[in-house]
Amino acid sequence: MKYVNEYRDGRLARSLAETITRIADPAKHYHFMEFCGGHTHAISRYGIEDLLPANVRMIHGPGCPVCVLPVGRIDAAIALAERPEVTLCTYGDLMRVPGSHGTSLLRAKAAGADIRMVYSTLDAIGIAEAEPERQVVFFAIGFETTTPPTALAIRLAAQKKLSNFSVFCNHVLTPSAIQNILESPDVRSLGTVRIDGFIGPAHVSTVIGTEPYNFFAEEFAKPVVVAGFEPLDVMQAILMLIAQVNDGRHEVENQYVRAVTPGGNARAKAEVAEIFELRKSFEWRGLGMVPYSGLRLKEAYAAFDAERRFGIDYVPARDNPACECGAILRGVKKPVDCKLFGTVCTPETPMGSCMVSAEGACAAHWTYGRFRDHARRKAS
Amino acid sequence: MSPKAYRRRLDIKNGRVDLSHGSGGRAMAQLIADVFHEALDNEWLRQGNDQAAFDVGAGRMVMTTDGYVISPLFFPGGDIGSLAVHGTVNDVAMAGARPLYLSASFIIEEGFPFADLKRIADSMGEAARAAGVPVVTGDTKVVERGKADGVFISTTGIGVVPAGLDLSAEKARAGDRVIVSGTLGDHGVAVMSKRQNLTFDTAIVSDSAALHELVAAMVAAAGSGLRVMRDPTRGGLAATLNELAQQSKVGFRIDEDALPVKPEVAAACELLGLDPLYVANEGKLVAIVAPEAAAVVLAAMRAHPHGRDAAVVGEAVVDDHRFVQMTTAFGGGRIVDWLSGEQLPRIC
Amino acid sequence: MCLAIPAEVTELLPDGMARVSLDGVGKVVSVALVEDVAVGDYVVIHVGYALTKIDPEEARHTLALLAELAAAPAEGVP
Numbered sequence: 160m161k162y163v164n165e166y167r168d169g170r171l172a173r174s175l176a177e178t179i180t181r182i183a184d185p186a187k188h189y190h191f192m193e194f195c196g197g198h199t200h201a202i203s204r205y206g207i208e209d210l211l212p213a214n215v216r217m218i219h220g221p222g223c224p225v226c227v228l229p230v231g232r233i234d235a236a237i238a239l240a241e242r243p244e245v246t247l248c249t250y251g252d253l254m255r256v257p258g259s260h261g262t263s264l265l266r267a268k269a270a271g272a273d274i275r276m277v278y279s280t281l282d283a284i285g286i287a288e289a290e291p292e293r294q295v296v297f298f299a300i301g302f303e304t305t306t307p308p309t310a311l312a313i314r315l316a317a318q319k320k321l322s323n324f325s326v327f328c329n330h331v332l333t334p335s336a337i338q339n340i341l342e343s344p345d346v347r348s349l350g351t352v353r354i355d356g357f358i359g360p361a362h363v364s365t366v367i368g369t370e371p372y373n374f375f376a377e378e379f380a381k382p383v384v385v386a387g388f389e390p391l392d393v394m395q396a397i398l399m400l401i402a403q404v405n406d407g408r409h410e411v412e413n414q415y416v417r418a419v420t421p422g423g424n425a426r427a428k429a430e431v432a433e434i435f436e437l438r439k440s441f442e443w444r445g446l447g448m449v450p451y452s453g454l455r456l457k458e459a460y461a462a463f464d465a466e467r468r469f470g471i472d473y474v475p476a477r478d479n480p481a482c483e484c485g486a487i488l489r490g491v492k493k494p495v496d497c498k499l500f501g502t503v504c505t506p507e508t509p510m511g512s513c514m515v516s517a518e519g520a521c522a523a524h525w526t527y528g529r530f531r532d533h534a535r536r537k538a539s
Numbered sequence: 540m541s542p543k544a545y546r547r548r549l550d551i552k553n554g555r556v557d558l559s560h561g562s563g564g565r566a567m568a569q570l571i572a573d574v575f576h577e578a579l580d581n582e583w584l585r586q587g588n589d590q591a592a593f594d595v596g597a598g599r600m601v602m603t604t605d606g607y608v609i610s611p612l613f614f615p616g617g618d619i620g621s622l623a624v625h626g627t628v629n630d631v632a633m634a635g636a637r638p639l640y641l642s643a644s645f646i647i648e649e650g651f652p653f654a655d656l657k658r659i660a661d662s663m664g665e666a667a668r669a670a671g672v673p674v675v676t677g678d679t680k681v682v683e684r685g686k687a688d689g690v691f692i693s694t695t696g697i698g699v700v701p702a703g704l705d706l707s708a709e710k711a712r713a714g715d716r717v718i719v720s721g722t723l724g725d726h727g728v729a730v731m732s733k734r735q736n737l738t739f740d741t742a743i744v745s746d747s748a749a750l751h752e753l754v755a756a757m758v759a760a761a762g763s764g765l766r767v768m769r770d771p772t773r774g775g776l777a778a779t780l781n782e783l784a785q786q787s788k789v790g791f792r793i794d795e796d797a798l799p800v801k802p803e804v805a806a807a808c809e810l811l812g813l814d815p816l817y818v819a820n821e822g823k824l825v826a827i828v829a830p831e832a833a834a835v836v837l838a839a840m841r842a843h844p845h846g847r848d849a850a851v852v853g854e855a856v857v858d859d860h861r862f863v864q865m866t867t868a869f870g871g872g873r874i875v876d877w878l879s880g881e882q883l884p885r886i887c
Numbered sequence: 888m889c890l891a892i893p894a895e896v897t898e899l900l901p902d903g904m905a906r907v908s909l910d911g912v913g914k915v916v917s918v919a920l921v922e923d924v925a926v927g928d929y930v931v932i933h934v935g936y937a938l939t940k941i942d943p944e945e946a947r948h949t950l951a952l953l954a955e956l957a958a959a960p961a962e963g964v965p
Contacts, residue, residue, distance in 0.1 A: 160806055160910050162893040162929055162941050165950055169796075169870045174957030176870075197889055206871015224889075250934070251883030278737055278811075278884055279935025281917060301934075304889035305886060307920050308936040362889040365931060365939040388891075390869050391953055398956060417946035418893075418931055418939050427920045427938065506879035517885070527873040530862050740913035806910035810932070812890045886890055886934050 162417070166389030167205070175394045176210035183401050189215045191400050192490055193358040194337060196223030196518025197388040203527035205390040215397065218352075218490035219520035221336055221445055222360060224301045224329075225252045226488075226512040226519040229442040230476040232329055233258035236298050239327060239469060240264065240272040246290065247274045248283035249298040256515045259476045280312035287316070287324040296465045297326045304362040306330040306454065307427035310434040313456065313463050327465040328455055331441060333363050334371045335452035339443075341379045345491045352490045356400040358393065359385035361415050368423030372411045380409045387415040434460055442475060444512035445488040482511035487520050494521040495532055501525060549573045554653040561647070561681025571679060574653070578660035579643075579667060583675035591675035593640065598699040603630040607692040612659065615729045616744025617821070619692055620663035625749045625821060626772070627696040628670050632751035633768045633824065635706045635758050636698035641667065643694050644678040648687040659690065670749040672696070698751075704758060710766040711787035715855040716833040718826045720753065720840055721746065721848040723776055724804045727818035732807065737884060739810065743803050748822030753845040757826065760839035764832025770824050777816040777875045779825050780863045787827075790858025793875065795868040797852045812885030817878045827855060891933035893941050896926050907932060 183189060193199055199219045202208060208217065221227050237258050240247035247264070254265045254276060268274040273293070277283050280297060287295035299309045309326060316324040337357065345352045359372055364385045372383040382403035386396030396414045403410060413419055434457060441453025456464040465471065478484065482504070483497035494500050494513065504510040506522050513521035549569060559566040576584050583591040607623045617625075623643065631638040643663065647656065667674050674694075725746040732741050750770065757765060767787070771779040776798075780791045800815045808815050822845065828836045833851060840846030853865075863875040894907035896918070903919030907930065918924045918937045930937035 160802075160809065160892070161895070162946055163809065166953075167869060169868050171953055171957050172869050175953065178956055195889070204867070204873060205869035206867045206873050207869070209871040210869075250886045252885050254883055255879075276883065279917075281935055301886065302889060304891070304933055304938065307938070308917070308934050311917065311919055311936070360889070362891045362931065362933060362938060365891075392949075395949075395953055395956065414949070417942050417949055424920065424939055426922055430920065506876075517879075522879075526876045526879070530860070530864055530872065530874050533860055738914075742911060803911045806912045809892045810894075810909055810912060810914065 163389060166387065166391040168391060172210060172391060172394060175391065175398065179215065179394065179398050179401065180212045182398070182405065183212050183215055184405060185214065187214060187404070189355055189401055189404060190218060190353045190490070191215070191356050191358060191397065192218040192220045192354050193393070194220040194222040194333065195358070195360045195363070196226065196516065197361055198358050198386065198393055199223070199520060199523050200518050201388050201390050201393050203523040207390055207393060208528065208531070210394070211397070215401070218354065219523065220340065220490070221443065221488040222302070222333065223516050223518040224305065224331065225256055225516035227331065227336070227443040227445060228256065228300055228329055229444045230257070230259055230478060231442065231474050234262070234476055235471050235473060236327060237262055237264060237267045237272070239296055239465065239471065240267050240274050242469070244294045245273065246286060246293040246295045247272065247298055248277045248286060248295060249274065250300070251276045252516060253298060253300065257509055280308045284312055284315055284321070284324060287321050288319070291323055293323060295324050297324070299326050300329045302331060302333050302360070302363050303366045306435065307366060307430050310430040313434050313460055314430065316463055317460065325463050325465040325468050326456065327471070328435070330435065330454040331443065332452050332454070333360055333367070334374070335449055336443065336446065337375060339446055339449045339452070340489050341375065341381070343489055345489055354381065354490060355404050356382040356384070358396045358400070359383045361386060361388045361392070361418070364415065364419045364423065366424050366427045369411050369413050369419060369421050376409050376411045382409045383411045385411070385413045385415050385419055387418065444478065445484040447485070479510045484511035484513045487513050494524040497521070501529065549653055551653045551657050556647050556649060556651045556653065556656060556681055558649055558681055558683070561679060567679065574657050574660050575677060575679070578657070578664035579674045580664070581673040581675065583673065589676070591640065593675070595639070596699055598702055600697055601631055601634045601636045601700055602695065602697045603627060604693065604695040605630060607694070608688065609730065610688060611730070611733050612655065612689050614733050614745055617747035618659055618662050619690065620659035620661070621666040622747050622821060623692040623694045624663055624666035624670060624672070625747050627694040628672050628749040628751055629770045629824070631696040631698035632754040633706070633770055634698070634700055635704045635754060635765060635768070636700040637755065638670070638672045638696055638698040638751050641672055641674045641694050641696045642676045643674045643692060646680050646682060646687050646691040648689055649681055649684045651689055656690065666749070670751065701758065704762065706765055706767050708767050708769070708783055708786035711783055711789050711827040711855045712766070713789055713855050713857045714830050715766055715827045716830055716851050717780070717791060717793060717853040717855070718828055718833065718837060718840065718849060718851050719776065719799065720750070720824045720846045722799045722801045722804065723820060723823065724800060724808065724815035724818035726821040727775070728804045728807045731811065737811065739807065741803050741807060743801065743807065746820055746822035748845055750822065750824055750845055753840065753843045754824070756839045756843050757836055761828065761832040761836045764829040764836065766827045766829065768824050768826045771820050773819050774878050775815070775817040775819060776825060777863065778878060780875065781877045783827065784861040784863055787855070788861065789855040790861055791853055791863045792856050793853030793863065793865045795865050797850055799848045799850050816875055889933055891931045891938060893929045894932050896924055896928045896930060899924070899926060905937070
C-alpha cells in the first residue's frame with residue numbers, strides 16, 4: 160500500500176524512538192494530548208507506548224465521533240427507526256452504541272426496525288431512490304472529515320428532488336471541542352491536568368487545514384502538530400512537540416504535509432457552508448454542552464432535515480453516574496482509574512462513551528493495552 | 540423410488556421451489572431425485588433409505604455438526620454447497636481424524652430457483668467427490684417465503700482417529716509453537732466483497748478447501764507432537780487463539796511480521812476498517828505443536844498444496860490472564876482480544 | 888477517528904465519480920470534493936469520498952526527513 164506501508168516501518172520506528180529518548184529532557188515530563196481517536200488507535204494498535212521514554216505521556220482526547228455522541232441522540236435515532244415508515248441508514252460504527260435502558264440500533268433492528276448499514280452516504284441515496292415508499296433517514300455523525308460527504312448527499316437529494324430522503328444531523332466541530340478542553344477548569348485554572356501540546360487531527364485537517372489551530376497556539380500558548388495517522392507520523396509529531404517544548408515555542412506545525420495544506424479543502428468547506436449552519440450549542444458525551452460545536456441543516460434545506468420532518472424532540476439522557484468518561488476525555492483520569500473499567504464496562508457491555516468505539520480511550524486500552532496493567536502491578 | 544416414474548423432468552432452468560417440494564409427495568421425491576441424488580450420487584443414496592448403514596474400522600470415532608447460513612450464497616471461490624462439505628470435513632479432520640461420511644439437511648425457502656439449488660447441489664457433490672467423503676444421507680424441508688434466506692444447509696460428519704492420537708483443546712503447553720497453514724482472511728474478504736453496499740472488486744477468492752489430506756500429512760510427520768488443531772473460521776485467528784488460551788490455560792505470543800496475509804486482503808481490510816486477524820477463513824488451520832516437532836510439521840505442511848504458505852507465527856507462554864499478545868510489526872506490544880460483537884465496517 | 892486510506896485513481900467516471908485501486912482492490916468512489924483529480928493521482932478515501940490528493944513531493948520529503956531524524960544525533964531536530 161503506497162503512502163501507507165512506508166510510514167509503518169518498524170526499524171525506522173526504533174531509531175526514531177532512540178532520537179525521541181535522546182532529545183527528551185530527562186528532568187522534564189511531557190504530556191501531549193492526541194485529540195483524535197485515529198491517533199489513539201495508532202498508538203494502541205502499534206504499541207507506540209512501548210517505544211516512548213517514561214517521561215513522555217500521551218493523553219487520549221475526545222476525538223472519536225461515536226464516543227462523543229450523547230445517549231439522547233442515540234435514543235432519538237432508535238425512536239426514528241422504530242417508526243414503521245422509516246428506513247434508518249447508518250455507518251457500521253453506530254450499530255452497537257448503547258442508548259438508554261440497554262437499547263442499541265442492533266437491538267432495535269432485531270426487534271424489527273428497518274435499520275441498514277451503509278458504507279457511504281451515496282448508498283443511502285441509492286436506497287431512497289430504489290424504495291420510494293420508504294422514508295429513508297441517514298443517521299449522520301462525524302467531524303469535519305465526514306461532514307462534506309453528508310453535505311454532498313443532501314445537495315444530490317435536492318437536485319434529484321427526493322422527497323423521501325432526510326438527514327438526522329449530528330456533525331460536530333473539532334476546534335470547539337479542543338477549546339472546551341483547554342478552557343475546562345481542570346486544565347486552565349486548577350492545573351490538575353497538564354497538557355503541554357496537541358497532536359492535531361489528520362483527516363479533519365485535510366478539510367479545515369492547519370489555520371484553525373493558530374488560535375490555540377496563541378491564546379493558550381500550546382504547541383500543535385498536525386499529524387498523519389500512520390505510526391511513524393505519530394512518532395515524528397511527538398518528536399516535533401518535544402522540540403517545541405524544549406525551545407519554549409508554541410506554534411502550529413504540520414507533519415502531515417503530504418495531505419494537509421494551511422487552508423484545507425476549499426471545495427469541501429464550501430459544500431458544508433452551503434448546507435449547514437452552527438447550532439448554538441450541542442451536547443457531547445463526556446464534555447457536556449459545548450457552545451457552537453455542532454451543525455444543523457440551513458433553512459433552505461429544511462425539507463431534508465429529519466429533526467424537522469419528524470419533529471424529533473431531544474431529551475438528554477444520563478450516563479451511568481460512576482462513569483469517569485468526562486474526566487478521562489479531558490485527561491484528568493486514566494481508564495484504569497474508573498471503577499467500572501473492565502468490570503461492568505467492557506467493549507461487550509460498554510457503559511460510557513470511551514468504551515463504545517474501538518477508538519475510545521477505554522476501548523483502546525482494554526483491547527490492545529491492558530496487559531501492561533498486569534505487568535506493572537507485578538513489577539510493583 | 541425410481542426416477543423413471545416421472546414423465547417430465549423438473550424445469551431446472553426456469554422453475555422454482557414451492558411448498559409442494561417439501562410436503563412429502565411426488566414433487567418432493569422428484570426434487571430429491573433430480574437435484575440431490577443426481578448431484579451427490581453414491582451407493583448409499585441409491586439404496587433410498589432414510590439412513591445410511593456402513594461398516595466402521597477400529598479406532599475412536601469423531602462426529603461433528605455444522606449449520607451453513609451465508610450471504611451471498613455464491614461467492615468468489617465457492618458457494619454454500621462446497622462450503623458445507625469443506626467446513627464439516629475440516630471439523631472432523633481437526634481431531635487428526637480421517638473423515639468418512641457426511642449427512643446434509645437442506646432448508647429451502649419457497650420460491651428459490653431450481654437452477655441455483657442445482658448449482659449448489661452439484662458443487663456440493665463435486666466437493667464431496669474431490670474430498671472422497673460422500674454425503675450418504677440427507678433431508679429436505681421447504682419453508683414459506685421470508686422464513687429462510689434462500690437456503691440453509693446443515694451437515695454432520697463422522698470420521699475415525701488413528702490409534703494413539705489424541706488432539707484436544709486443553710493440550711497446549713507453554714513453549715509449544717503456533718503454526719498457521721496459510722494466508723489469513725481470504726474467505727471473509729471474498730464474501731464481503733460481494734455484500735450489498737460494500738461492493739469492491741478484487742481478485743481474492745475464498746480459501747474454502749478440505750484440509751483432511753493436509754492433516755493426514757501432518758499426523759504422519761509428527762503424530763503425538765501435535766497438541767491441538769482448529770480451523771480459524773468465524774472470528775479468525777484471534778478467536779481461535781483466545782479459545783485455546785482459555786481451554787489450555789496458557790497465553791499466546793504471536794509475531795505480526797510472521798503472519799501470512801495477502802496484500803489484497805490487507806488492502807481490503809484497510810478500506811473497510813477491519814483487521815485480518817478477525818476475518819474468517821474456510822481453508823486454513825491453526826496447529827499448536829510441541830517445540831521439537833515444529834520443524835517437521837512445518838516441512839510436511841509446506842510440501843502440501845494447502846500448506847504452501849504455512850508459517851510459525853508464535854508460541855504458547857505462561858500467562859495467568861490467558862492473554863493473546865502480539866509483537867507488532869512496529870516493535871511494540873498489544874493484545875489480540877476476542878472480537879467485540881460483529882466485525883462491522885467502520886468509518887472511524 | 889475518520890478512517891481514511893490513500894488509493895490510486897485508475898479511471899475517471901461520469902458524475903464526479905472515479906474508480907480507485909488499493910493494492911489490487913478496486914472501488915468506485917466520489918471525487919466531487921476534490922479539484923483537478925487525474926488518473927494516477929493518489930487520493931485519501933473516507934466513507935466513499937476522496938477528501939484530498941496526496942502530494943507525492945511532500946510524501947517523499949517526509950520520508951527523507953524521517954530517515955534523517957532516525958539517524959540524527961541530538962542536534963538538528965526541527
